[in-house]
Every structure is written in structure tokens, then in C-alpha cells.
Amino acid sequence: MAERLKPVDVVTVGVGMTGGIMGKELAAAGLKVVGLERGPMRDTVPDFQSPVIHDELRFAVRKALMQDNVKEAMTFRNSADQTALPMRRWAGFLPGNGLGGALVHWNGQTYRFQPADFIYKTHLEQRYGKDFVDPELTIQDWGATYEDLEPHYDRFEYLCGTSGKAGNLKGQIQPGGNPFEGARSREYPTPPMKEPYYGALFRKGAESLGYHPFPQPASTLSQPYTNPEGLKLQQCVFCGFCERFACEHFAKASPQTIVLPAALKNPNYELRTGCQVLRVNLDSTGKKATGVAYVNAAGQEFEQPADLVLITAFALNNVRMLLNSGIGKPYDPNTGEGVVGRNYAYQTVSSATVFYDDDVNINPFMASGSSGTVIDDFSGDNFDHGPQKFIGGAYIGSIMTNGRPIEFHPTPPGTPAWGLGWKQAVARHYNHTIALTVHGSSHPTRRNYLDLDPTYKDAWGLPLLRITFEFPDNDIRMSSYVTEKAAEIGRAMGGKTVVGTPRRPPYTTTVYQTTHNTGGAIMGNDPKTSPLNRYLQCWDVPNVFVVGASAFVHNATYNPTDTVGALTYWALAAIKDQYLKSPGPLVRT
């Protein structure tokens, strides 16, 4: 029998980036907030300290910071005629676990989406006509525009202290920045990181072909910074242990460095770790949440009543929480009806590898997760898709996140897969190779979706989330086109051998690509095509908001974190300025 706890104003399901920001802000507004985090308490000191935190085997290979898939995983299949199986080890993507969530182990690459992304359907019809887009793709407008979100992007970047160079300040193109980006209201909070040698070689090659290189925006900081919460971040030392690791230098924007200390200082805020939320409880009408049910680390079940429930977990787990709570109609790919689980998208990532002679020393180990140089010439809306017969695009960058000994082994084609020949090739090429990343958009289709698995359950007896996904033909065509552009740049960089590896189906979860899972609980203007309104509020249960990349209507060219941050502050403003004054639906249907 669950113990009923004292009611509070707000509960957040998950305390990572979105839950941390929401919890901090609403506690500061005077509300009693409880943050429920399924994983352990952890902080820079003592948990992220050397030499332990640089244990590549433990963290990068065995994924020590990730969700425990013995207790809770997802099942996967490529299409509805297959039987999905659970992911028993993480490989394709890496959902975080524990206080701070995935923002503890991210790389810090901090991009805004383009203005066109938020009005995607309208924009594509205007630019290319009504019949241009493959009818398989379920393109929609987001319900909020870039102009709506700009102040919230700005606020998130200033929270993180993001290092970069603006390319467009209030409509004025700025030298050195990204000339294609949407207008910014002000410069980045800190200047760009130093350009590594691999970035400099890329810059030269890209410029020789007439492209527009700029420093990658990085939330691994170029200099010490004090954020608006009064929290101090330090300068990145290029140790090469960002992705899959936590930062010991206070140099990477993580909830522990940018917001949580401010939340924890407030007596209105209470953090409970080791608490697995099972479901959002609804009243008898099914239109109002009464709180959440959770199990603590000792296995005791509790009911935490709350007036406002914020689902702030990883994107996939947000969708699962809605499905397991019976909020919103599940999507049916056969009829196209239903809303929860639709518009699931991923990221279409590929690469080109540039092999040099051994007199070019790259020193790839001197890296941060987001140091490097990129071009935006082939991203999203930045070129004419008319002749190409696809939509979307990819940025191309020389972004060497690390040169770690277990994982980083570039070898050219024809190298034996094991043995002496392979070892010699690894030694020969380790310090003389540049990897170019091609980071591309992912479009939702009618047949890619999320639902509950009929067979497999988690440690608490609840159905796992089932992912049904295959790369759309549109995105495969995009990948071929932009990966070839990356290979051309590689040749212009003076590479002896350049190997472009475009993304090819089938999608497999056994090869790491990216953790950028999006959609499933999308925002929009029509309750028939989205479970959330433009403020990330559930149409059906107005005292539930679902905050995360789960709200993305499609996944654009770029890394999602900055847009998740912008949507968090956007939803927060709606809650503080509108919802709290008059609780109820913020958009009338």
C-alpha cells in the first residue's frame, strides 16, 4: 500500500537539465517543489574527480553514467512487422542516469535551430511548393516561432556560459561567426574556444572551396565565467574526456555547475534521489493529475500529491511516462490517428575521415567535447533543395571530441580488422588523421513511432517503451549528398586518403551514432496531431507539462540541447506568467 505524502505545489519527474531549471525557478517563485530523481546523488566533488573520472573502460566502454538497462531499457525494431527486442547494452545512444541527467555526460555542442525549423511545413510549401516533400514525412509547424524562442535561447546560453562567435546580431552579419544563423539579440557570453590544429586545417580547406567556417559553439568554456545564478565556471583544459564522462574542472555546463546549487539552497526545493516514478496519477475524470506514484531506493511505494506535474526526464522516458499514465491517445501508425508516440525522430550522422602523411601531427587528445570548426553551408534551409529531391541537411565539422586510447583508432580501407597489421595501422594513423562529422537532420515519418512494448517489462513490472525506426529515404539521400561535400573538403584539406562514409540503412542500435532521440510527445497547434500545445502543456491534462526533446516536431540539423533549453524557459515563462495566475489550459481548442 503506497504511503500518501504531504501535498506539494510542483513535482518534477527527473532532475536533469530541464527538471533542474524548472525546479529552481518555480521554487524561487515561492512554490513548494519536489524533484524526484531515479538515479543517485552526484556532484563535481567528490564524484567527478581524477583519476577515477578518466577511466575510459568504466565510463566510455561500460557506460557507467548511463541508465541501468538491467532495470529499465527500451525495445527496438526497424519496422512494425518485426518483433522488438530489448537493448541489453547501450551502444547506439546513451540515456543518462542520476542527478543532472545526460547534461553531465554531454559534449557541450550548443546550437540553435533555424527560424525555418519552427514553421517547417509552411516554409517548405512556400519555398518549394506543396508537392515537394515526400508524402511519407509527417512535417508540421511547431506552434512557436524562432522569434518566440530567441529570448529563451539567449537565457539558456547565458546560463551555460556558452563560448562562441555570433554570426548574426539583430540582423547584422558578423565576421567570424555563422552567417546563416537566426538573428541573436546579443553576443555569446564567452568568446570561442581556441581553434585546435584539426579545426585550423578544416578552416583552410573549407575556405578554399568558398564555404563559411566558424568556431563550434561550446558549453565547455573558453574562460572563467559567472552565470546569472551566481555560479562560477572555470576554463576548459582540453583534456578530451567530455562525452560519456563528467567534468572535474567545473568547465562544462552541467546542472551541477549551472543551476542545481541555486535550487538546493532554496528551502522551497526538495531533492529526492533514488526515486523511480511509476506513473502520473489522474483523478476520476482523467483530465486532472493528482500527483505521482514512485518507489524509493528501499522499495517502498509513495504517492506524492502535487498541483502541477512536470515530466522532465530523457525524451524517450517522457513519452513512456505519458503512455504508462494513460495521458493522451497513443499513436496508431495504421490509421495515423492518436498523438502520443508520433513524430519520433533521431539524427542522421555520418562521417568523412581524412588520413594524412605522418609529418602532419594532429594531437587529437587535446580536445574538448565541443572544440572544433564547422560549416553551416549545407544545413537545413541554407541551400537550394530544388535539384536535390530531399529536405533537410547537415553541418560539417572538424570536431575531434577525443583521442582516447581504447576508442580512437582510425585506420584506412584495406586495413586488416585485427592482428599485427591492424596494430601497425593504428600506430601509423593515430596522430595523423582527422575525422569530419556530418551531423544531419532527421524527419518523422508515419511508420516511425514509439509505443509500449507488449512483452517486455521493467524491474517494477511496467511495459518498456518500444521504438520502431528506420531511416527515411529522404534522410539517406541527404546523407549521401552532404557526406560527399565533406569528402571534398577533406581533399581540399590536403588529406592523402579521404574516406566518406554516408549513413546507410538499416538503422542499428549496436553502433554508436548519437543520443539525440526526439519527438513522441510533440508540441503543436492541433490536439489531433500533437499531445502538447505550444507551451508543452498536455492538451488532455492541463496540469501536466512535458519538457524535453520529446517536444520536437522533427529533429533539425543540429544538436538538440540548446533548443531543449530554450523550450524549457519558454514553457517556464508560460507557467509563471499565465498558468499560475489562472491554472487551466493555456490554449483553448
Place this chain on the structure above:
Amino acid sequence: MTCVRRANAAAVITAIAVLGLAWSAASLAQGNKRPADPKHGAVIAAQGTANVPACAQCHAFSGASDSSGAFPRIAGQSAYYLEQQMHDFTASVRANAIMSPIAKALSADDIVDVAAYYAGNSDPFPPLASADAALVKEGQQLARLGNATKGIQACNNCHGPDGAGIPPAIPYLAGQYAQYIAFELQMWKRGFRKNSPESMAVIAQQLDERAIAAVAAFYQQARDPAVSASK
């Protein structure tokens, strides 16, 4: 992970093997002229050159210097680091009344040789009086955990477990003389030493007098025969 390797044989991120990182100064210095000659370096250390006094006068032939702490221990410090400091002494980033004229008077090859000689020496550590136990304890805390309230990162995060060093770029501190460590931190703090401006200067500025004394006292006694043999 083997499936990753098969799937991505041509691509970048492949799988497990032991990697022999050629982490010597010679392979790192781009456009290196000739291999180091530590025997010639030993001659410079013992006798100096026509324009330069013997290094051994202050640093001892072994590189252990003396326990006054006025001169740093250089035995077993990485050749890359020692070379880099010599070059910094010739520029304005580490101006020093004694070392700058010496560094300027040595040829590039002499510097390579003498650095290789001292890098190759793993002389035992001389016995030293131990500092106040409470001070050492404070220093240990800063070295291992930093100061989360002030946002000071732990020294060990860059300098290795209890200051063992992460060669080639980052020097060992374990067994270094407290006097020298404290002095150099003051030089960074006050802006006289300008190499590593973004890391060491920023950190030193956040350390007060007590913290400097504590961290210096800790590292002086943090010596371990296994650590001292590292190069």
C-alpha cells in the same frame, strides 16, 4: 565492441587494442632537428658551456637540487616540459634573473640534450623535515578535491594522482620542494609568471596564502618511490 570495428573498419571510431603512444618529446615537437644526446647533456650539467655555468651548481648533478627549496627538483621531470620551460625563460613569459640569461646562452640542441639528461635521472628524494600535519591535510584536500565552494578544481585533475605528473606537458609535483611550489604559485598569482595564463594563473589567483602554503606542504611530502621513478 568488435561489431563496431567490423561495421566501421574504414571509419574513425573503432575498437579495442593497446596503443603505444609515442609520447616522447622528440615525436611531439613538430619539425624536430636531431635526436637528443643525453650524454652531451650530462656534460653541460656537470661542466656548463663556455658561456653557461654548470647546471649542477644549483640543481645538483642528479637534478635533485638541494633542500633549500630555492631551486626546483628537475630529476625525472619530462624532457618536453623542461625544454618548454627553457624556451619560456628566453621569452618574457617566465622571466627569471638567473635562468633567463642561461637559457638564452644555450643553443637549441644544448637545451634538448640537457633536458633529456635530467629527464632520464630518477634520483632518490632527500629526507626533508615534515610540515605541520594539519597544513598537510588541508593541502591534501585541495590537491585531491579542490574547493567546490570557490570553484577551484583539484590540482590532481591535471597533475595526476597526488601530483605524479601527466607527462609530457604537465609536471610532477610529488616530492617537489614546498618552497619552490609556493613561490611559483605566488609568481602566477601576482602576474610575474605568464606561461599557462589560462589555467595556472586563474587558479593561483583564487588561492589565499594559507592555501598556497598547504598545497605546497602536501606535495613536498607526497612522494612515493614508484611515483618518483616516473618520467
